[in-house]
Amino acid sequence: MSKRLFVKGNEAAAMGAVEAGCRYYFGYPITPQSDIPEYLSRELPPLNGEFIQAESEIGAINMLLGASATGARAMTSSSSPGISLKQEGISYMAGAELPGVIINISRSGPGLGGIDASQSDYFQCVKGGGHGGYHIPVLAPNSVQEMYDLTMHAFDLADLYRTPVMLLGDSVIGQMKEALIPNPRPVRELPAKGWAVRGKSGAEQRVVKSLFLGDGELEAHNWHLHAKYQVMKEKECISEEYETADARLIVAGFGSVSRIAHTAVTMARAEGMKVGLFRPVTLFPFPEKALAQAAARAGKVLVVELNTGQMVEDVRLSVGAAAQVSFYGRPPGAGSLPSPEELLEVIRKNYEETAR
């Protein structure tokens, strides 16, 4: 039987990284994710790994770029303002097709904002963030177990698609303690890293770059990246459904708020309302097809987010005219986390509208 631990989400992500074979971590302190560098500063050196507390978020992402260029599994982590600083490096990694994992235990903004649970960086993470019109896979865990499991998955996706991958959580997911079963890393067949720099050793020169000045080169490169994103959309969508089979109202939410929505949906069911929950686990690629199917059956989707409306745009694009879409959001800040009772009231109102 696997052992059962009681750990924080942040620690679980760090443990998942170690289990996935990550031996190089570069980071900078920022609340609410500092447990990750603290854990890895302790655990990596005995494994002959390297931990560097970088001079800046920019330094850290570029150290990740360098380590990833050698083919090593490497990671950085930060929180919203720090992620803003890392966007330059993420764009370069996307351009040079370098794998790497970035954990974003986001906080509230804009500006210095606050450290409360927040989903106000959905756009920044899912829609590119840096310059150049790229995408990276974004995974949104909603439990300590998923912080562990999805971090391992992130490393596999990174190597499989030669892309940076982001794990997006917030202080609820990063700071809460739950039971964790630290399963061994799943076995997945991954391509050899024939592109990695190693010192050419008498063989062909290898160059890791994102500058393409030749006639037609950059356009071709962008079409190549685009094609990769289409494959991700086809193969890598993950979502979870709860009580959606006969639902007449689907509540859609990701990450921390999905936990509260889950409780609210259970309460609504106890009152006899046919309500279900749809939770995107991958935010890019967005699980459009699964959501469209569930939404078409129900006829109405209520999107709940800890912001003023971001993922709702992707929900509308996914369901089109097949279902009505409404939105309930709480912009982030101290005291703004909705209670299950608050969401139940919103569900009741939306459900009554569908019943009319």
Next chain:
Amino acid sequence: MQQVFKRPQSLKDVQTHFCPGCHHGTIHRLVADAMDLYGVQDRTIGVASVGCSVFLYGYFDIDVVEAPHGRAPAVATGVKRARPDSFVFTYQGDGDLAAIGTAEIIHAANRGEDITVVFVNNTTYGMTGGQMAPTTLVGQKTSTSPYGRDKSKDGSPIKMAELMAQLGGVAYSARVAVDSPKHVLEAKKVMREAFGYQAQGKGFSFVEVLSACPTNWGMNPLKANARIGEEMIPYFPLGVFKKEEA
């Protein structure tokens, strides 16, 4: 007949894109010579920066990673930590290293990363068309200092080799020029010494090379070459500023 001079093995047999009178070609050669001396071509990973030298993978026959503007020392840190058996150098201009990349160079140096940094100081941003650099001399006119660099508003040119010498992690820091055969021979010796520190795993080494940019200085190659001795060396003295004993 005995061959006494040839292209270093670490350089490709191609023409460079550099302007007439530019010193990048000479400096590339000195770097390749040092690589050949220690026989490290096959385990070298170069880190290219943003500027005229971004194409160094076209000239050096080695593996190369391209870094974002100013970030080469951080990228090199990641490369070297993940592959400690490799030989890692960055090649950066003055805008890249001494302006936008100041944090990265100072902290890579201060950590004592076992890498070599080649810093080309030509007192201007070359690739973007001759704007004021952190090394632009007081009074020097550039496309963004049309009245000449004003010390009271723009500050003084940064002396990087001296600054590096102050940092605990730096094993070797020197400034050379390549404006005369004598200076080129001295630069060759210094470059070999700097690369030698890494070859022996002795820590961070830094070589600043005073270099001409005739195109952006608005001079012909001969005049540009002469300017190094007349204007640059008096402000940026040549020499070895730090040399840690083994």
